[in-house]
Amino acid sequence: MVLLHSILPRRRWRFGAALAAAVLLSACGSGGDSSQGQTLPDYDPAPAQVNSPATEVKKDELRVPLQFTHQALVAPGWQTPPHGADDVFLSAGHNDDILTFRAVDDTGTILWEAQRPLSCTGFTLTTADDEQSYxxxxxxxxxxxxxxxxxxxxxxxxxxxxxxxxxxVPGPHHGPGIVFAAPSEEAMGESGPQVVLDPATGDVLIDERETPEVAILGEFHGIVLLVVDEQVQAHSASGLAQDGLTGQPKWSIPLDDYAWDTQRLTAKAPTPNPIAEEQSGGVLIGTDDTDRILVTLTDGQVIADQLSAAGQDPSSQTWVTIGKNIVGYDVEEHKLYEESHNGADLIGVGAAIAYLRNAEGNVEARNVLTGAIGRSYDPQDAGVLTVPSVITATGAGILEADDEYYLVPAASAEDHEG
Incomplete structure (x- = not known):
């Protein structure tokens, strides 16, 4: 493997058996005064080029969704939910006290990998104004x-x-996006003040310690959401870098419109939507899983309210929302259908199919354009159930089974013929 340029030197610290028993959360983790008595593993933080295919796995012992029956399945060694952008996915797996992050493209090729201490699990993807993803x-x-x-x-x-x-940064990754928070003074307490960084430079855009009147909700591929002056405001990261809070927001929503409790207000990417981009993505804003609204990142248009979850099909751009009912919206935000449900939880959307886990714990597949229920798995298949969380417009997918995440490479012409 060829090491890539990095200004971080190679770690050479080793720990003895007597110190190895000291297991506390590190600065990359969370909780209280956790930096004392720590031991450092031997790891190399510099990303290393790999450029080789991930290991293909046999599907004999796995139950794979029908839409992936004729596609290969690879195991990049991921044990945390992958994030993706520009047809590349990133996640990590651990071996003893070392995390290995691996970036894998939608053909199943491992592009590069980097090591971190086991406690430094926090990571995110972001996009700068030049549309470069990091x-x-x-x-x-x-x-x-x-x-x-x-x-x-x-x-x-x-x-x-x-x-x-x-x-x-003041503490571990908090998110969404490149948001970091000071650790809590108590092991299980809430995090402290947050900062949000500029995707292009790493400079601090907003620090809640310096602007206590501003609350950071998150950063979504270059769009920063803040609570300012009794409003949720969306700012471009480049605009904040240039003008600070004196610049005009891209859009805003008064808190009074939804009677939100500011102290409990959060924002999150629609589930599952790890490839949310300004041009087509959305964001869920609210205080709990009954009062969230789905808002377009581009212009702040509210698509639906009183939601718990939402996801967008990359191929048709159809939104599927979960609230009191399951509702589909087309690319023009017109309602396509509305179906009742009993405790359904959205777990994946893509290739015109929405995967939901129903109240009985079973996975069901619905057509995103009609809401009709179809077959999701071959009833004759046996083995460990794999659950799709991400399906891209190219046909690549992320499947989870037994706390491991597999990649289905993008469909080829041969796959479709098979």
Whole structure:
């Protein structure tokens, strides 16, 4: 493997057996005064080029959704939910006290990988104004050489080349997006003040410690959501970098419109929607799983309210929302259908199919254009059930089974013929 350029030196610290028993959360993790008594593993944070196919697995012992029957299945070694952008997925798996992040494209090729301490699980993807996508990983400050300080750095998602950083952040990754929070003073307490970084440079855009009148809701591929002046405001990261809060927001929504409790207000990407982009993505805003609204990131148009979840089919751009009913909306935001449900939970959308887990715990498939229920698995298949969480417009998919995440490479002409 060829090491890529990085300004982070190779870690050479090793720990003895007597110190190995000291297991506490690190600065990359969370909770209280967790930086004391830490031991550092031997790891190399510099991304290394791989450019080789992930291991193909046999599907004999797995129950795979019907739409993936004729496609290959690979195991990149992921144990956390992958994030994706520009047809590349990123996730991590662990071996003892080392995390290995792997970037894999939709053909199943491992592009690059990077190591981190086991406690530095936080990561995200972001997009700058030039439409370049970056992987942002946390790490331990190399200069301090202890667990007491957390830093973040951005890497080109396609190549692993370092773009900016490492920059010091107040604590572990909090999200959504490149948002970091000071750790709680208590082990199970809420996180402290947050900061949001500029995707292009890593500079701090908003620090709640310096602007206590502003609350950070998240960053979504270059769009920053804030609570300011009794409004939810959307700002471009580049606009905040240039003008700060004096610039005009892209859009805003008064808090009074939905009687939200500001202290409990959160924003999250529609589930599942790890490839949300400004041009087509949306965001769910609310205080719980009964009062969320689905808003377009581009212009702040409210598509639906009183929701718990939503997802967008990349191929048809159809939205599927879960609230009191299951509702589909076309690309023009017109309602296509409305069906009742009993405790359905949305788990994946793509290739014109929405996958839901019903109240009995079974997975069902619905046509996103009509709402009709169809077959999701071959009833004759046996083995461990794989559940789709991501299906892209190219036909690639992420399947989860037994706490491992598999990649279905994008469908080829041969796959369709088979």
């Amino acid at each position: 992987a942002v990983l946390t790490d331990i400050d190399a200069d301090v050489q202890t667990f007491g300080h957390t830093v973040a750095a951005a890497y080109d998602l396609q190549t692993g080349d370092q773009s900016w950083g490492p920059v010091e």
